[in-house]
Amino acid sequence: VETLAHGRIGAQAVVVATDARSAAELLPGLRLPDFHPVTTFFHAADRAPLAEAVLLLDADRPNGHPPLVSHSLVLSELHPSYAPAGQALVATTVLGRRSFDAGGPAGLEPAVRSRLAELYGTSTADWQFLSVRHVPDALPAMPPPHNPRRPVRLLAGLYVAGDHRDTSTVQGALVSGRRAARAVLGDLGLPAGAREAEAAA
Template sequence: MSDIDADVIVVGAGIAGLRCAAALHRRGLTARVLEADTAPGGRIRTDVVDGFRCDRGFQLLNPSYPAVRRHVDVDALDLRTAGRGVRVVDGSGRSRTLADPTRHPGLLAATVRSAVGLGLVRPRAVVGAARWALPALGPVRRLESAPDAALAADWDRLGVRGPLRESILSPFLSGVLADGVGDTSDRYVRLVLRSFLLATPGVPDRGMQAFPEQLARAEGVDVTYSARVERVTDGAVPEVGVADGATLRARAVVIATDASDAADLTAAATSPMRGLSTWWFDADGLEPDAFLRISGAGGVVVNTAQLSAIAPGYAPPGRTLVEATTLLGDAGPAEEAAVRAELTRLWATSTASWRVIVHHDVTRALPVQAAGTPLRRPLRTGERVLVAGDHRDTPSIQGALVSGGRAAAEVARLLS
């Protein structure tokens, strides 16, 4: 075919699209990536404002993910890890620390006191937590094939109740999953738990966008930016219509966008998406603290952290950058006054002087992984059109990388 623009056109320069393009190149196929935005990363972007690096949504990179170990130069990213544990703040503002003693031996006594004070050492609570968590340490294949249920329902069945659930697991996981009601697949949540147990997540010192920028520099990855795709036509020689009026032709097309855009461009059934809001503050009056904070007493803020204490490159010298994440539902984002009031309690200091650097409402933060949803979904949507992304595998960086590689392998078989 001499009248094609590339063997494969990849729509979207997010994690799945970039991984797909690199894998296609290794298989001897040319790929052209079309990206609507002006930089790679999709939902992973970093805004630099007044010298502060503010990610669009509080995101972490887990070096334990197999696909990250295989395809990402983590050392080159200068990954900075958070404290291995959490600080749980009650309704009166009292903070209790739960830290991994193997990483933070000096906090062992404080962790034991906190566990007792929070009621975590009650026999029934310990047994219920162990019954739920221990399978996460077993073989991945066994986890993937296990019966599935909604997280909240499985906790009920196993007896995960009381302070462990209400003050720690629910608030922590609601920020990780963008799920405030426990509808997410328990099978998937155990995979998430496994990744946290194996390694401590972190952020590149130059912001999360350094990660997709590294993928975009891989050999054979050719990205055209500001190229919004408006239509994809399947067939023996599929066509891609771009907003500037151009029509590109290829031997195959991979649509590596988020679930909503993939549904708009194809007839494929995709997952709905959940939203998160993230506030970034130029804060003062805080001692450096690299631990994530969660509320053990409810409230709008599902997590908050000093990014400048975790990764100094996120803030100018001598300044403090604090993020606060809230769920974003049909009612819209939380009011700034409510966020500030929560942060006053969580950090035990007035936030009146804290300046809002930027506020991101990420309406498409994560695909919904409902109970019973397969952990791996078909990619083909037509004769020569495929979809890829974290909505085809697990809603995670691991899922996006795996999906991009799967799409490249399937395209290679299709075109052989």
């Protein structure tokens, strides 16, 4: 493997465990999926609008359309260190492709803030808008028919893992990693780990 920082490294097995776009660049010919973007807004509030670490889903369908806000949660209810000292941190997710004006995704903030007031049932006028993160390639698209078990073994010694080989979730990424590890062990003629052997017994 040629690396930028460490020169050439020899290996019996190489597992490419990057995001789908990087994997397709490293391994020409690998399928490049479409992607779903995710935009996350971060607000600081003097008090937590919900004193529980739960995900608040916006289930309303105005005029049959998906709502602007998908879900929101008070991250500092998971751990206070996530928030600025003495404040609560609210993270709110907007899904999908949106047309942003010249101000970029931050232009949606007033509409997000207004909806949060309804969802949390409290005024959000004093909330401090901290930042917004737009990730265009957040999730590989899974249009039907979706194959949730794409091959992870490209050839003996070369493997690929990641959410783009299974389902577009942390779970999918983990499962693909386990499949790749099994394939490596099989090709190297090594036994499965003790826990795998236990599970198989």
